[in-house]
Amino acid sequence: MHRKAANPPTHRSLTRIGVIAVLSLAPAAVADVVHFTNGDRLTGDLVDAPADFIAIDVPEVGVVTVPRTRVARVEETDAAHPQAGDAAGEKSGTAPTVPPDGRWEARADLGMAVATGNTRAADLNFVAGVERHGPRFDNVLGVTLHKARAQADVRRTDVGTTTTKDQIDVDYNLRWKYGETWYAVASFEYFQDPIKDIDQRATTGAGVGHTFWESERGALRTDAGVSRVFEEFRLAPLATGEGKQSDNNPALRWGLQFNRWLVADRLELFHNNQLLHILDNEPSSVWDSDTGIRFHVNSRWLAALRVDLQHETAPSAGRRKTDSSYAVAVGVKL
Secondary structure, three states: OOOOOOOOOOHHHHHHHHHHHHOOOHHOOOOOEEEEEEOOOEEEEEOOOOOOOEEEEEOOOOOEEEEEHHHHEEEEOOOOOOOOOOOOHHOOOOOOOOOOOOOOEEEEEEEEEEEEEOOEEEEEEEEEEEEEEEEEEEEEEEEEEEEEEEEOOOOOOOOEEEEEEEEEEEEEEEEEEEEOEEEEEEEEEEEEEEHEHHHHHHHHEEEEEEEEEEOEEEEEEEEEEEEEEEEEEOOOOOOOOOOEEEEEEEEEEEEEEEEEEEEOOEEEEEEEEEEEEEEEOOOOEEEEEEEEEEOOOOOOOEEEEEEEEEEEOOOOOOOOEEEEEEEEEOOOOO
């Protein structure tokens, strides 16, 4: 029995094989992504553009040119760059693009908070933040306000049990970047909490910081330096205006800032903390941190779960060392 000889491959079949081979390599191709301030994005290849503009060649559309002021960030990716999951990629060319006039970020959260420690309260709190990231300088401002009818949890009898909780925490950091990972930092913080007998605590300082990694997926940086702490606190019951004492001491400060996108542009994990070691006759330390997760509903609205913790090794007489609050918040990005 004779078998029919197989036909030799024709020009058409070779062409089909070539197309299939090219398509099989398509998943390995990567592209640049331009993220706009309104939440939209375009995928394609970045091309040359005039100053203050960004141009991207979008398949089947053509070259789209937009002002840099409308661009939030740019992901430049090519075969020479490490992939986002690589450890080296965290430090490579995937860092957020900063427009010449700086990149602004602002948000405000209003939430329901449950507090424990020196107060037992279930009321609203307000947290706001404004950041400006520039080519050389970063400005970061944060404001936290707790204002509620709170039940004081005290261990002494000379203080009333119910009072108004007027806790204010304002902090500002100016970062001057030199090189790719190092920066100098100047900081200021103002804090008051009458329930903890702290009429005011103002801290000014300077130091040096280091960025361990920064990419479109997040950032990790730390800084350390010296500070000066100006305190005014009460020695007498809250009901009187007497018995105040002022203090002025040097201090050592260490801070850490971390954020990570678990899901790009949607789910964000964050943590910030500060340790202040006050060099008094009897040295003491203050730990302040906030940790949480944000769900970005769209380019304007977000929801957040947040835990704030403050610990003092030497609080006022009769006060607890640790205060904590747990908040569920709804926020807006401005």
